[in-house]
Amino acid sequence: MATAGASDGFAPNRTPFKPLIAAADGSNFTYVSLHDRVPHILTDVVNDLFAAVERCTGSAGATAEGKALTGELSRLKHEMVTNKPLTPIEDDGAEDIAVWNGWLAAYFPGATWYSAPFLAWEPYMYRRIAALFRRSQHWAGHDFFAARKEATFRASMAAVAKLCARTEALAAQTAGDAAGPALRQVAFAELLQASLWGNQTDLSMFPDLTSDALEAMQARILSGANSAKIVVNDTDRVWQIVSRIKRGRIDIVLDNAGFELLQDVLLAHWLVAAGIAAKVVFHPKRVPWYVSDVTTRDFHWLVDAVRDPSLAGAAGPLPPADAAALGRLGARWAELLADGTWELRDELFWTGPYGYRYLPTEGRDAWEGALLKADVVLFKGDLNYRKLVYDLEWPVSTPFADALGPLSGADAPAIVAVRTAKCDTIVGVDAARAAALFAQQKDWVCSGQYGVIQLSPGRWAVQEDAE
Numbered sequence: 001m002a003t004a005g006a007s008d009g010f011a012p013n014r015t016p017f018k019p020l021i022a023a024a025d026g027s028n029f030t031y032v033s034l035h036d037r038v039p040h041i042l043t044d045v046v047n048d049l050f051a052a053v054e055r056c057t058g059s060a061g062a063t064a065e066g067k068a069l070t071g072e073l074s075r076l077k078h079e080m081v082t083n084k085p086l087t088p089i090e091d092d093g094a095e096d097i098a099v100w101n102g103w104l105a106a107y108f109p110g111a112t113w114y115s116a117p118f119l120a121w122e123p124y125m126y127r128r129i130a131a132l133f134r135r136s137q138h139w140a141g142h143d144f145f146a147a148r149k150e151a152t153f154r155a156s157m158a159a160v161a162k163l164c165a166r167t168e169a170l171a172a173q174t175a176g177d178a179a180g181p182a183l184r185q186v187a188f189a190e191l192l193q194a195s196l197w198g199n200q201t202d203l204s205m206f207p208d209l210t211s212d213a214l215e216a217m218q219a220r221i222l223s224g225a226n227s228a229k230i231v232v233n234d235t236d237r238v239w240q241i242v243s244r245i246k247r248g249r250i251d252i253v254l255d256n257a258g259f260e261l262l263q264d265v266l267l268a269h270w271l272v273a274a275g276i277a278a279k280v281v282f283h284p285k286r287v288p289w290y291v292s293d294v295t296t297r298d299f300h301w302l303v304d305a306v307r308d309p310s311l312a313g314a315a316g317p318l319p320p321a322d323a324a325a326l327g328r329l330g331a332r333w334a335e336l337l338a339d340g341t342w343e344l345r346d347e348l349f350w351t352g353p354y355g356y357r358y359l360p361t362e363g364r365d366a367w368e369g370a371l372l373k374a375d376v377v378l379f380k381g382d383l384n385y386r387k388l389v390y391d392l393e394w395p396v397s398t399p400f401a402d403a404l405g406p407l408s409g410a411d412a413p414a415i416v417a418v419r420t421a422k423c424d425t426i427v428g429v430d431a432a433r434a435a436a437l438f439a440q441q442k443d444w445v446c447s448g449q450y451g452v453i454q455l456s457p458g459r460w461a462v463q464e465d466a467e
């Protein structure tokens with residue numbers, strides 16, 4: 001098996017700064033995750049499956065298999081809480097199993113849950129859960145998180161409808177030649193910021209978001225009250241690039257389903273309406289991931305739910321103008337998907353073991369097959385950020401592009417990380433600013449209350465310099 005060492009001396013188990021390790025440092029966020037938060041998620045998976053098995057009116061085989069699966073999931077939880085070694089993932093027929101197991105054997109032989117880095121054991125757990133389901137005959141297509149993802153979105157349909165109406169209006173104001181660049185910049189900044197704060201609605205951290213909370217969040221974005229919480233805000237630099245693109249290509253490496261996905265889709269809607277993008281490629285996950293991550297099915301579900309909220313079981317009538325905007329946008333998105341303007345590519349790399357600095361070597365399908373063809377790639381959310389910068393104890397002021405390593409080369413697309421900070425890793429922050437924030441709130445970097453919009457201009461640096 002080829003080992004993934006990079007020319008800069010970096011390897012998955014040999015890093016220039018310490019990776020975040022669970023047990024070593026006592027009560028940090030990693031430890032709390034492994035000790036409390038993630039075992040609860042596993043318990044929820046077991047309980048959800050148990051309830052689904054109880055409801056199951058299918059064959060006796062499905063019931064028996066479902067019960068056996070709950071047993072296997074409970075065993076997985078036992079391995080975790082009793083700090084057993086990370087064992088090979090059982091073969092579920094997907095090509096990435098060999099990649100996962102080769103990576104474990106090469107870089108973390110004998111590692112246990114508490115000795116493996118955070119970025120190793122946590123994705124490993126979600127892939128093991130997925131493998132257990134995918135190996136079953138009757139439960140292979142069951143997304144144990146689907147009900148929760150859909151319920152949150154359904155419950156926030158009033159906020160969803162308002163946002164659709166607003167984006168439709170923004171697109172109408174800024175699409176034509178008559179719209180000045182300043183207006184377009186403001187629209188872009190608003191939608192990018194909405195996409196950022198949409199990342200707060202992640203069910204693995206904040207399971208209880210209500211429609212009112214979502215509307216309050218939108219109000220804070222519009223009033224500018226949230227801007228101070230964007231610790232690094234490269235929006236203007238991103239706009240310098242985006243505003244030069246005419247009918248280009250934007251890729252979005254998605255994070256959470258539901259409300260965050262809606263914000264990403266609204267941004268994509270505007271990019272197409274404004275003539276900036278002739279193609280938007282979305283990258284969802286192939287298997288259920290980190291509770292609320294978008295799968296291909298979730299994407300289509302959202303488009304259908306916006307096109308006809310009654311199909312999604314949304315309660316109560318909406319104001320007629322908002323309802324009409326919903327229907328129009330949903331129908332438009334279905335068209336964009338059908339004619340290939342929007343494309344979904346759920347490469348297995350996103351649920352694999354490697355950090356994104358290994359995209360050029362271990363993720364060619366995603367890198368050469370997709371991202372390199374883009375003008376700009378947006379990486380949404382906390383986990384994508386951790387995988388981009390490799391989840392280390394970086395000095396906070398390390399430039400973002402330096403932390404990206406091979407992804408920031410002169411042939412690369414512009415890379416934009418759009419993330420609310422929900423773990424200890426962060427780069428590109430002025431050291432004095434970070435110190436002031438730590439003095440104010442010890443856990444600011446894990447709290448989900450602060451965000452970053454960070455740019456590595458890649459091949460666009462040349463054009464920026466040329467101006």
Ligand SMILES: O=P(O)(O)OC[C@H]1O[C@](O)(CO)[C@@H](O)[C@@H]1O
Binds near residue numbers: 199204255382422423
């Ligand atoms: O949905 P996001 O933004 O990727 O967040 C995923 C969550 O998982 C973690 O990466 C670890 O559980 C957190 O840091 C974060 O809260």
